[in-house]
Amino acid sequence: MKKIVNNPNDFAREAIEGLALAYPQYIRQIPGVQAVLRRDAPVLGKVTILTGGGSGHEPMFAGYVGRGMADVSVAGNVFASPPPPPIYEAAKSAHGGAGVLFLYGNYSGDVLNFDMAAEMLEQENIAVKTVRVTDDVASAPPELLHERRGIAGDLLVIKVAGARAEEGANLAEVAAAAEKGNLCTRTMGVALGSCVIPASGRTIFQLGEQEIEIGMGIHGEPGVQRGPLKPADQLVSEMAARILDDSPMKVGDEVAVLVNGLGATPLAELLIVFRGLARSLSESGLTIWRSLVGNYVSSLDMAGFSISLMRLDADLKRWLAAPAETPALMQTLDSR
């Protein structure tokens, strides 16, 4: 498989360096660390939002560092959590004196490494709270919600937490906003084909020519079922039904929608997905308040997409509408 790399072992580091070089108006790299800070960090008196995880999900996580979202992001190697020392370094570099919220997707490797970094910070009397995103409907049943994986919903939850922190909220309030955003968000993904791991040059699973996997994770973990490829509208309406079955949404609710590409699916296909989804949600009595369609949380070059819905109230709408100035999400105050 062809890849544009220098040495595959340098994949994660060089991607982070490239991001920092490309967007100096928003971010800067911490020298010698696979981490980027918002340009004006530390922001004194503001709760610090720290995110991160394995590389390979670009533009997640580092692409969402900047005013209105995360203060700092730490990148591990491809699909592997960063170790505790750089997480600790990153938190120290970004800390504005009001505590640090660790906000990341729920995977055992990330939990072990981020928890250990949190302990190191707490030993220095830096307050840390942790919220783990658990939006993936397919990864565990509703009664085990806290065991679910975090996938594309990370983006919406980081947006919410970042906006709440910009409002001047304290650490407990920012964590509560993130937790609320997480609990209101559900995601369902579908894969059409495997990504290729740069270090091995190999795919990690095989699907038949006309086969898809519903509920696939963003590292190639299998989902709830394999089945035949279907027309877009039918596939999308089944996925929407699964999400709605799982969530406390009811007729009349407003939702934010994220139709996310996994890296190798053209935008036109994502737009066809969105079109079908808009119909499905309308038939279910839900109103789409705002939408994002694009490659926001990828899985290297995996083909496929995910659908995320966040059930909204006035607070969540205010936070999603707040300004953001990051490499991968740029918006002015959305006051409509």
Next chain:
Amino acid sequence: MAITSISALDLRRMLDFAGHKIVAQEAYLNSLDAAVGDGDHGITMRLGFLAIAHALSELDPAAGLDVIFRKAGMSFMGATGGAIGVIFGKMLVAGAGPLHGVQQFGTVEFKILLREMELAVTNTGKAKVGDKTILDAVHAANQAMSDPDAQDMDLASVVSKAAQAAEKAARGTADRICRVGRASRLGARTLGCPDPGAVSFGIIVRAMADWLAESGSTA
């Protein structure tokens, strides 16, 4: 003449030797991981052991066992990431506590190390014995140390006995379904593939036994 202990410097040589054995198995470990994960376990172990070798080369020649194990564990953890980085790093660091000020590595110290390693894995991850993780191999090695015939052995034989138990348990993980970590979502699809972490642990202890068998006679 069978040896009962080696010096702290020899322990460092033995860890270095184990690192070479792990690096030599990189492709094999990657292939095991590809069956249940993202196929980079061999790469991770190589990075971790290169970091250990580098860190230990900078240590004072007089460093005791506790300094060696702490330094090895922290450098492994800092160079790798992922779940295995913290788990294997903490296993090594765990050996530091009870070996404070000790300069000779013998059967007693080896048994303490295994006991502390099992405690460290149990306390760090959510895995229980039989969940198809590195714990299965560590537990088996530790258990083998309470066998009556493990009591009066020389160091090389004790380590070899532990290696045998760890390797057997690592092979046995192939018959288990993964219950924790990212691969647990694969359920029954993990049957038939041994856990890469458990296999790595077997390789490391086997390398230690081999080093002792070859170098021990001249130690």
